[in-house]
Structures are given as C-alpha cells and as structure tokens.
Amino acid sequence: MTTELREREEVRTPEGAERTRARRTFIPRADIYETADGIVVLADMPGVDENSVEITLEKNILTIDGRVEPEQREGYTLTYAEYSVGDYHRVFVLSDAVDRNRIDATVKNGVLKLTLPKSQEAKARRIAVKAE
Amino acid sequence: MLLQELSRSRMLDALRDMERLQSQFHKLLGWDREPALSEFPPVNVWTSQNGCIVTAEIPGVDPGDIELSVVNQTLTIKGSRTPDQLKDGEEYHRRERGYGQFTRAVELPFPVDPERVDARFSKGVLCVNLPRTEQDKPRKIDVKSA
Numbered sequence: 571m572t573t574e575l576r577e578r579e580e581v582r583t584p585e586g587a588e589r590t591r592a593r594r595t596f597i598p599r600a601d602i603y604e605t606a607d608g609i610v611v612l613a614d615m616p617g618v619d620e621n622s623v624e625i626t627l628e629k630n631i632l633t634i635d636g637r638v639e640p641e642q643r644e645g646y647t648l649t650y651a652e653y654s655v656g657d658y659h660r661v662f663v664l665s666d667a668v669d670r671n672r673i674d675a676t677v678k679n680g681v682l683k684l685t686l687p688k689s690q691e692a693k694a695r696r697i698a699v700k701a702e
Numbered sequence: 703m704l705l706q707e708l709s710r711s712r713m714l715d716a717l718r719d720m721e722r723l724q725s726q727f728h729k730l731l732g733w734d735r736e737p738a739l740s741e742f743p744p745v746n747v748w749t750s751q752n753g754c755i756v757t758a759e760i761p762g763v764d765p766g767d768i769e770l771s772v773v774n775q776t777l778t779i780k781g782s783r784t785p786d787q788l789k790d791g792e793e794y795h796r797r798e799r800g801y802g803q804f805t806r807a808v809e810l811p812f813p814v815d816p817e818r819v820d821a822r823f824s825k826g827v828l829c830v831n832l833p834r835t836e837q838d839k840p841r842k843i844d845v846k847s848a
C-alpha cells in the first residue's frame with residue numbers, strides 16, 4: 571500500500587454523553603476530490619450496503635451514517651482480532667452550494683461513493699479575478 | 703449514618719473524577735485509538751474444534767481480484783486497490799484511503815483441508831471458511847472401567 575495506513579479512529583462523544591446503541595462507532599476513511607461539475611466523496615465502510623447507509627444534507631452539513639450488524643458465528647469464538655466491527659459516522663462541511671436534487675449515492679464492495687453536483691447558481695456565482 | 707452515606711457518595715465522586723482524568727490522559731496520549739495498522743487488510747480469526755474462519759476488511763476490491771492460497775498452515779490473501787483516475791483540473795481535497803498492492807499471510811492454528819476451503823466476499827468483507835483436517839480433529843476417548 572502506497573499511502574500510509576492510519577489507524578481507524580473512533581467517533582468521540584461529548585464528555586459524559588453516551589450513544590444509545592452499545593456499539594463502537596468509527597470514522598470511515600475517505601477520499602474527496604473535486605471535478606468540474608461537483609465533488610466526489612469515497613468512504614471505506616466495510617460491512618455496509620445500500621440499505622444500511624444513511625446520508626443527510628442539511629444546509630451545507632453532510633452527514634454519513636452506516637450501520638453494521640455485529641458478527642455472530644455459531645459455535646466459533648473470536649481468537650484473534652485486528653479490527654472491530656462497528657457503526658460509521660462522519661460529518662463534512664461543504665464549501666460549495668450543492669444541487670440537492672441530483673445527489674447520487676452508491677455502495678459497492680463496502681465503499682460509499684457520493685457524487686454531489688454543484689448547483690448552477692454556485693457555478694455562475696464564481697467570479698474570475700484577473701491580474702492587472 | 704448520614705455521615706456514612708455522605709462519605710460514600712464523596713468516594714464515588716472521587717472515583718468518577720479519577721476515571722475522567724484517566725480517559726483525558728489516554729486521549730492526550732492517543733491511547734484511546736485503535737493500534738496502528740502495520741498490515742493490510744486487517745484480519746480476524748474465529749476458531750472452533752472443527753475449523754476456523756478468517757475474515758478480512760477489504761473495501762473497494764472486486765471479489766474477482768482477490769487471490770487466495772493455502773499452503774500448509776498459512777493462508778495468503780493477495781490483491782490490489784486502484785484509486786480513481788483523476789482528469790485534468792480535478793484535484794483531491796482529502797486523501798486518506800490506501801491503495802496499491804497488498805499481500806497478507808495468516809498463520810492458521812491447525813492444518814486445514816485445502817479442498818474444502820470456501821471463501822465469500824460481500825460488502826467489502828472477505829470471509830474464508832477453513833475446515834480442519836480429519837486427522838487433526840480432537841478425538842474423544844472413552845474411559846472403560848477395568
């Protein structure tokens with residue numbers, strides 16, 4: 571792997587507060603890139619499919635939530651573990667106005683791909699600055 | 703009596719304070735995080751008397767691109783992850799996902815029957831079922847009375 575792998579971070583809850591579900595929640599690792607038409611978000615969420623992921627966009631706050639059912643293997647005991655199974659949660663603040671009606675989300679092989687097209691107004695609003 | 707109750711609640715408060723301090727201390731040092739991953743993909747191993755199950759989180763890889771082999775007591779997982787190709791004028795805001803080739807060897811707790819190994823890949827999680835060889839399975843020995 572060429573990019574250094576960082577440990578998977580857990581979502582921190584405010585001090586004294588707890589989540590209602592007694593389960594660990596992780597911050598999914600993500601790539602974000604900008605194209606001429608919009609922004610693409612790729613998030614590693616192994617164990618999640620199209621039915622267990624929820625995406626909300628309120629104003630410019632994008633929230634990604636993924637639920638993963640814990641593994642249960644009848645007759646087997648977990649003897650060695652390098653990763654733990656848990657839910658996913660991550661919040662991004664978008665800088666550009668996004669066309670809400672054309673947001674596209676797909677999940678394939680445990681990777682969420684979000685395409686957030688820029689709205690026409692946001693495109694038009696950009697003002698080119700010329701050098702004197 | 704009242705005094706006793708009071709001192710007990712004070713003790714609990716002190717304990718809670720200590721716990722809070724401890725967790726803050728751990729956060730400060732970064733001890734509350736998962737240990738750094740040295741190898742990809744991370745694996746979990748489940749065992750029973752009849753075999754073991756190895757699971758690995760490999761998001762973003764097609765099942766056809768994963769190569770598995772079992773030699774003696776070692777399971778090897780090979781594959782690669784390719785990043786999206788960006789066109790001219792496109793740029794990354796953030797890049798946290800790893801990519802490239804990976805090879806991972808997992809030492810199994812007992813000999814397995816390579817003919818009966820079965821692997822499934824769904825939602826970015828690989829699950830390999832490795833049944834133990836018949837000869838290696840524990841045998842129950844009846845104790846007869848003399």
